[in-house]
Amino acid sequence: MTRLDLSHWWQPFTNVRAFRNNPRIINRAEGCFLYTEDGRDILDITAGLWCVALGHGRREVADAVHAQLLELDYAPPFQFGNPVTFRFADKLAEHAPAGLDRVFFTNSGSESVDTAVKIAFNYQIASGKPNKTRLVSRQRAYHGINVGGTSLQGLPNNRKGFPILHEVDFLDDTLDIENSAFSRGLPSHGADKADQLADIVETRGADNICAVIVEPVVGAGGMVPPPQGYLQRIREICDQHDILLIFDEVVTGFGRTGQCFASQSLGVTPDLMTTAKAINGGTIPMGGVFIRPDIQDAIFAAAPTTGPELFHGNTYAGSPVAAAAGLAAFEIYEREGLLTRASGPIGRYWEDALHSLRDIEHIIDIRNYGLLGAVTFRADPERFPAGAGVAVHNRCFENGLLARGVGDGMVMSPPLIISEQEIDLFLERYRKSIADVMD
Numbered sequence: 001m002t003r004l005d006l007s008h009w010w011q012p013f014t015n016v017r018a019f020r021n022n023p024r025i026i027n028r029a030e031g032c033f034l035y036t037e038d039g040r041d042i043l044d045i046t047a048g049l050w051c052v053a054l055g056h057g058r059r060e061v062a063d064a065v066h067a068q069l070l071e072l073d074y075a076p077p078f079q080f081g082n083p084v085t086f087r088f089a090d091k092l093a094e095h096a097p098a099g100l101d102r103v104f105f106t107n108s109g110s111e112s113v114d115t116a117v118k119i120a121f122n123y124q125i126a127s128g129k130p131n132k133t134r135l136v137s138r139q140r141a142y143h144g145i146n147v148g149g150t151s152l153q154g155l156p157n158n159r160k161g162f163p164i165l166h167e168v169d170f171l172d173d174t175l176d177i178e179n180s181a182f183s184r185g186l187p188s189h190g191a192d193k194a195d196q197l198a199d200i201v202e203t204r205g206a207d208n209i210c211a212v213i214v215e216p217v218v219g220a221g222g223m224v225p226p227p228q229g230y231l232q233r234i235r236e237i238c239d240q241h242d243i244l245l246i247f248d249e250v251v252t253g254f255g256r257t258g259q260c261f262a263s264q265s266l267g268v269t270p271d272l273m274t275t276a277k278a279i280n281g282g283t284i285p286m287g288g289v290f291i292r293p294d295i296q297d298a299i300f301a302a303a304p305t306t307g308p309e310l311f312h313g314n315t316y317a318g319s320p321v322a323a324a325a326g327l328a329a330f331e332i333y334e335r336e337g338l339l340t341r342a343s344g345p346i347g348r349y350w351e352d353a354l355h356s357l358r359d360i361e362h363i364i365d366i367r368n369y370g371l372l373g374a375v376t377f378r379a380d381p382e383r384f385p386a387g388a389g390v391a392v393h394n395r396c397f398e399n400g401l402l403a404r405g406v407g408d409g410m411v412m413s414p415p416l417i418i419s420e421q422e423i424d425l426f427l428e429r430y431r432k433s434i435a436d437v438m439d
């Protein structure tokens with residue numbers, strides 16, 4: 001096998017010292033499988049990092065990228081435009097939740113989050129409410145790694161040791177294993193936790209709160225669907241107090257929940273929405289913030305006519321190559337019905353498959369929504385100091401399965417093309433991995 005020098009690439013969110021002792025190198029990918037150098041197949045039950053929604057190696061996307069690189073590889077987005085990125089924005093607007101048809105492109109979910117926060121601030125200033133500067137997030141939230149997103153993190157390890165903004169309050173986590181274990185879809189308990197937002201408004205004053213940000217279904221923090229009615233209540237409180245609601249749909253966007261966006265599946269429309277990952281099938285870095293036109297209008301109206309309305313943007317934002325990948329990805333999404341596939345028979349098959357694991361005594365909760373899933377194991381810090389989920393995750397890779405460990409839990413988000421046979425293979429490899437580690 002090729003000998004690689006592992007010393008120069010400092011990988012993100014990686015235990016690099018452990019990796020160097022036991023490198024896990026992936027060489028090739030196709031459909032729902034990754035392949036190691038020695039030819040082992042690994043079933044990718046996380047669609048990469050929730051991004052490879054179309055499955056790996058889609059030729060049409062590769063061809064579109066190749067052609068675009070030759071036609072127009074790059075054009076500056078500052079003060080210039082190009083046809084392919086405008087066309088992609090039109091396509092996204094067609095699928096956007098009602099009224100959110102303006103798109104500001106970024107290169108990642110983290111940039112989308114910080115962009116949304118900056119637009120929200122700017123809007124409040126433009127609307128004559130400059131004191132509305134506080135933000136509200138949630139415990140267990142993951143909102144990327146830029147300074148804004150780090151400040152909004154509800155996962156303590158992701159905040160510790162970094163510079164953060166301090167004007168942030170946190171709503172409690174809605175995961176309630178005691179009352180809602182093994183719920184299918186949205187748990188029936190817990191909508192009242194949204195009333196904490198009313199308490200925060202009372203304490204801080206509505207005049208001081210700019211925006212609330214939530215992942216409609218918590219992703220990286222453990223895949224937690226919202227309690228029935230919870231997001232509706234958050235929406236009502238925001239409306240009552242003129243607070244912007246930002247949905248972070250970086251994980252839930254583009255078919256993951258059975259509609260293009262979780263906002264549509266759950267029937268709650270935010271004012272701003274952050275996306276990335278599956279926006280172009282996870283092929284070329286790209287993100288986008290979806291914005292209500294009247295928010296854009298207010299910012300435009302308040303800005304002098306001499307310069308940009310928003311002093312914000314990235315060199316590669318709206319890259320024509322990423323946009324070409326996006327247009328090709330959407331042709332596939334639409335032609336293969338992938339944006340709604342999770343709400344059909346495969347979604348039900350996935351739900352039944354996951355919940356069939358309930359007989360495993362080490363499992364204390366199973367959750368699902370659309371083509372998202374999660375399992376929580378009984379904690380055993382003596383045996384599994386990094387968490388039982390992390391231990392099982394390591395074993396899964398040895399047994400030909402890529403799933404993500406998060407403390408004592410594991411999260412799954414298969415490519416939207418997954419078949420029933422592949423779900424069966426997931427169950428087989430997953431059961432074996434759990435038994436290898438726990439029994």
Ligand SMILES: Cc1ncc(COP(=O)(O)O)c(C=O)c1O
Binds near residue numbers: 109110142276
């Ligand atoms: C909800 C959410 N927001 C933001 C991000 C950050 O996205 P990126 O890693 O592309 O910066 C992620 C990444 O997993 C995410 O899950």
